[in-house]
């Protein structure tokens with residue numbers, strides 16, 4: 478029950494960002510943004526890639542918390558499988574769209590932001606693909622490990638905005654510049670996903686350690 482409440486609350490908290498993202502994406506795709514935006518460029522391919530990444534990224538953000546609810550998974554395994562496929566496919570398009578935009582236009586923050594976001598996209602692709610592959614092979618222990626890594630990456634785009642918001646509230650934008658060249662901005666290019674991934678690896682190793690000790694009878 479705790480998991481259901483936590484994940485539903487998380488989904489609710491992320492909903493405004495997800496809706497903003499979908500709305501931004503559809504406005505951009507239809508060339509109907511309320512105001513001119515620097516992300517709308519003269520390249521039709523870059524626009525298509527970026528705006529569709531926003532729509533599918535919004536869908537991934539909204540849906541991914543529900544995949545982690547064990548009770549839903551056990552009671553409705555078919556729904557878990559189908560939403561898993563939808564989320565993984567949407568994540569592939571999201572990451573691919575972001576990567577195409579970086580290649581064609583580059584980010585507002587320059588080389589370091591390009592690198593941070595490209596690595597983010599590559600890791601999202603890798604974890605979505607591996608979670609899917611392990612599920613197909615019936616290796617559910619590794620499926621769960623890859624799905625957990627994927628989860629933290631999938632909510633990373635939201636965490637990026639949350640971390641910026643909290644930092645601005647606490648420091649009024651210390652070490653942050655409009656062109657994203659401040660020390661905080663540079664660190665943030667990686668800090669919205671790498672620390673969480675490290676946390677997941679520590680958690681997985683501790684869990685494995687506990688299981689091994691139970692099996693050896695030393696716990």
Ligand code: HEM
Pocket residue numbers: 495497498501516530531533534535537538571572573574575576578579583584585586594595597598599601630631632633634
């Ligand atoms: C996971 C779900 C994701 C969502 C919901 C999402 C949403 C958004 C939104 C709404 C923007 C517009 C900027 C803003 O208003 O803040 C944006 C920009 C951007 N996103 Fe994503 N995104 C996601 C994942 C990714 C991934 C995986 C990549 C990496 C390949 C990526 C790369 C970019 C890039 C390069 C920009 C433009 C940055 C700039 O120059 O301003 N996004 N994203």
